[in-house]
Amino acid sequence: MNAQQYLRRSVLALGVAGLLAGGAAAQSSDPTPQQQDIRSDKKDIRQDKTDLAKDRADRNADQRDINKDKRDLTKDRVDRNQDQRDINKDKSNLRAADAKYGANSAQAQADRKDLHADRVDRNKDQRDINKDKTNLTADRKDRNQDQKDINKDKRDLHKDRKDLRKDRKGK
Numbered sequence: 001m002n003a004q005q006y007l008r009r010s011v012l013a014l015g016v017a018g019l020l021a022g023g024a025a026a027q028s029s030d031p032t033p034q035q036q037d038i039r040s041d042k043k044d045i046r047q048d049k050t051d052l053a054k055d056r057a058d059r060n061a062d063q064r065d066i067n068k069d070k071r072d073l074t075k076d077r078v079d080r081n082q083d084q085r086d087i088n089k090d091k092s093n094l095r096a097a098d099a100k101y102g103a104n105s106a107q108a109q110a111d112r113k114d115l116h117a118d119r120v121d122r123n124k125d126q127r128d129i130n131k132d133k134t135n136l137t138a139d140r141k142d143r144n145q146d147q148k149d150i151n152k153d154k155r156d157l158h159k160d161r162k163d164l165r166k167d168r169k170g171k
Contacts, residue, residue, distance in 0.1 A: 041164035048157040055149040062143035069136040083122035090115040
């Protein structure tokens, strides 16, 4: 083979190699800005869906707490009202015992003891009522905040889906 043929074949081989290298570079794994936007939008959508699910779970848990607090509040009010009726009954029994047996009689002392125990119970029930009201207010506040978070996540999800559609169209 003469030098001229050898040179031609070498140039031809280099040209083909250059074309192959150029084609490979054109198909590189570096995503285009549009592909990056689409990938980013999909990631944002997944994150928004996760946030939305967590906020809904939180809101539902808060609603269950509210319902429990309402039941506790009702029960405590029933107990307090029963204790107040017992106090009123013990007062009338004490007046009757004082009038019939005297202020220092055993019956009057027993009625005073019952009256004191009923007042202690009533006051304890009132403290429970106050605590349940506080818990109820806090749970309502948490639930309302969770609902606000849900609404925000829905808006974000809508915006991200809109961005994804726009990016897919290439605009």
